[in-house]
Amino acid sequence: LLFLSETGGKDRRSGLILTIPLCLEQTSMDELSVTLDYLLSIPSEKCKARGFTVIVDGRKSQWNVVKTVVLMLQNVVPAEVSLVCVVKPDEFWDKKVTHFCFWKEKDRLGFEVILVSANKLTRYIEPCQLTEDFGGTLTYDHMDWLNKRLVFEKFTKESTCLLDELALINNGSDKGTQQERERSIDLNFLPSVDPETVLQTGHELLSELQQRRFNGSDGGVSWSPMDDELLAQPQVMKLLDSLREQYTRYQEVCRQRSKRTQLEEIQQKVMQVVNWLEGPGSEQLRTQWGIGDSIRASQALQQKHEEIESQHSEWFAVYVELNQQIAALLNAGDEEDLVELKALQQQLSDVCYRQASQLEFRQNLLQAALEFHSVAQDLSQQLDGLLGMLCVDVAPADGASIQQTLKLLEEKLKSVDLGLQGLREKGQSLLDQISNQASWAYGKDVTIENKENVDHIQGVMEDMQLRKQRCEDMVDVRRLKMLQMVQLFKCEEDAAQAVEWLSELLDALLKTHIRLGDDAQETKVLLEKHRKFVDVAQSTYDYGRQLLQATVVLCQSLRCTSRSSGDTLPRLNRVWKQFTVTSEERVHRLETAVAFHSTAEKVLQECPDQPEAFNEMDQFDEIEAVGKSLLDRLTVPVVYPDGSEQYFGSPSDMASAAEHIREKMKLVSLKKQQLRQPEATTPES
Numbered sequence: 001l002l003f004l005s006e007t008g009g010k011d012r013r014s015g016l017i018l019t020i021p022l023c024l025e026q027t028s029m030d031e032l033s034v035t036l037d038y039l040l041s042i043p044s045e046k047c048k049a050r051g052f053t054v055i056v057d058g059r060k061s062q063w064n065v066v067k068t069v070v071l072m073l074q075n076v077v078p079a080e081v082s083l084v085c086v087v088k089p090d091e092f093w094d095k096k097v098t099h100f101c102f103w104k105e106k107d108r109l110g111f112e113v114i115l116v117s118a119n120k121l122t123r124y125i126e127p128c129q130l131t132e133d134f135g136g137t138l139t140y141d142h143m144d145w146l147n148k149r150l151v152f153e154k155f156t157k158e159s160t161c162l163l164d165e166l167a168l169i170n171n172g173s174d175k176g177t178q179q180e181r182e183r184s185i186d187l188n189f190l191p192s193v194d195p196e197t198v199l200q201t202g203h204e205l206l207s208e209l210q211q212r213r214f215n216g217s218d219g220g221v222s223w224s225p226m227d228d229e230l231l232a233q234p235q236v237m238k239l240l241d242s243l244r245e246q247y248t249r250y251q252e253v254c255r256q257r258s259k260r261t262q263l264e265e266i267q268q269k270v271m272q273v274v275n276w277l278e279g280p281g282s283e284q285l286r287t288q289w290g291i292g293d294s295i296r297a298s299q300a301l302q303q304k305h306e307e308i309e310s311q312h313s314e315w316f317a318v319y320v321e322l323n324q325q326i327a328a329l330l331n332a333g334d335e336e337d338l339v340e341l342k343a344l345q346q347q348l349s350d351v352c353y354r355q356a357s358q359l360e361f362r363q364n365l366l367q368a369a370l371e372f373h374s375v376a377q378d379l380s381q382q383l384d385g386l387l388g389m390l391c392v393d394v395a396p397a398d399g400a401s402i403q404q405t406l407k408l409l410e411e412k413l414k415s416v417d418l419g420l421q422g423l424r425e426k427g428q429s430l431l432d433q434i435s436n437q438a439s440w441a442y443g444k445d446v447t448i449e450n451k452e453n454v455d456h457i458q459g460v461m462e463d464m465q466l467r468k469q470r471c472e473d474m475v476d477v478r479r480l481k482m483l484q485m486v487q488l489f490k491c492e493e494d495a496a497q498a499v500e501w502l503s504e505l506l507d508a509l510l511k512t513h514i515r516l517g518d519d520a521q522e523t524k525v526l527l528e529k530h531r532k533f534v535d536v537a538q539s540t541y542d543y544g545r546q547l548l549q550a551t552v553v554l555c556q557s558l559r560c561t562s563r564s565s566g567d568t569l570p571r572l573n574r575v576w577k578q579f580t581v582t583s584e585e586r587v588h589r590l591e592t593a594v595a596f597h598s599t600a601e602k603v604l605q606e607c608p609d610q611p612e613a614f615n616e617m618d619q620f621d622e623i624e625a626v627g628k629s630l631l632d633r634l635t636v637p638v639v640y641p642d643g644s645e646q647y648f649g650s651p652s653d654m655a656s657a658a659e660h661i662r663e664k665m666k667l668v669s670l671k672k673q674q675l676r677q678p679e680a681t682t683p684e685s
Helices: 029-041 045-049 063-076 095-104 118-123 142-173 178-186 195-214 227-286 295-332 335-391 399-435 447-511 520-558 565-605 611-615 617-635 651-684
Strands: 016-021 052-057 081-087 112-116
Touching: 029 063, 052 063, 063 081, 081 118, 112 118, 142 195, 142 227, 195 227, 227 295, 227 335, 295 335, 335 399, 335 447, 399 447, 447 520, 447 565, 520 565, 565 617, 565 651, 617 651
Parallel strands: 016 052, 052 081, 081 112
Antiparallel strands: none
């Protein structure tokens, strides 16, 4: 219905042109009055002082409506209106009436009113200041102007409200004391509109207003923006500057509020972590002091400790996150927050590191206890095995098996020694760790708990020491017994060897000691060798007897019977008796041979002219008798006490020896004959 020319149209006095289009429909004077008040509030006072030229377009309205509008201008804007141009239609109202009425009311109205056709309007206003509706050339888009005005009004309203709200928030944050600031911030008051959106709208509006200032019309003729636009630009710029200033302060307030909120949240979380670690967390560790009395008990305590560590890990994860947040705030924080942040960080770190150290200490203690009990169990099993070995009676088959058993026994004892040494080392290390528990006991008296653990550890080590000592004593007894058994088997083996040696001597005597010598001297040498041979056999027999006597003593000491000594002694005696009989036979033959050779050699060496030779004729008979006896003895076997018989050498050996004796006897017989011949010839002569 009513609009202010946005094209910048002006009259010849540079006053603004106000156009009031009327239509055939009923016009509300109240709405028209309100619209005029609004439009007149837009220009500046300077523009208002130049006055207005009002164009009332009555071409589509009734005269009485036009008249009412003109009269209303007197009440709404009498001082600002300098000229009212009523554009009449082609079929105008009664000229006389209308002319008379406006002329008559001129002094009372305070402004000149003229009736003019649309094509005559250029007499009063330049065509370039009129729109095409009135035959002018000024380009004007009322809807565009209206949209821009609505955007401006909305921006002005929102920005003004936003400035008030931001000022309230910012002024509340600038209060003197910290408590007042906190109370103001605690209201969590937020702007009713988004500042970014309002600022963006203002910038777009300002850009649009500034752009129109530099653009030309369609005809290429440049134009100046309307006064309302020139007036709007400073207003928009001023509002934008104020908004930016307040919004910058608001952002700082929000940043401070966010930082304070974040700091309070961090402080709250820090206290949650600290309170849990110093409360339930520490109480869990206070109740866990035992180390267990076995591997299974220690493993159960380790499992319980892992559950406690799992609960602590959740709080340690919160600690890591909080520490990172605090570090970020320290890097970007204000000076006033540094002290508080560092204090929180230090408190959190101290508590977490102390609790982590206690968890690690407890874990190491339980691990040491588990290792101690593992070594103790292994040592106990070794002692049980050694004791079981010692409790089984030894019944070895020979000395080698005894030596092997003795070696195994020594190895087990050495292993027990090493195990006990390892147990002492583990126990001492565990005792040292237990003694350090009091350093983080939170003032709790751990003497009783420590005493129980210490008594248990020392008791285990003492028990193992006693068991090891008992096993050592038993090992000493078993070692002595086994050494005696080794000696027993050795004696039995040596005694059997003596029997073998004696049997070999007997066999050698029968098979190789067969020569009787070719003369007395050789026979005496053989006799002497035989006596030495007998001495060797005697020593062998005596050695066997001594070994068998030692065997009897060892069997009595070991309280056992020997399988071999029972038949070794009879064998030794039997072989010795056989050897004795054979040796006596050998001696008798050698002595007979010595007598035979000695007498025969004596006879054979005597001269026949010697008178004593005739006196010894009886010696020839003796030599012959000894020779025959010796030959007979060579054919007779050696008869043993058990009735068995053995011959010296082979038959050919005996035949050779007998042949030699016969030859000697022939020489003696020949000598005898030679001696008898002189005796036979003497009577004849």
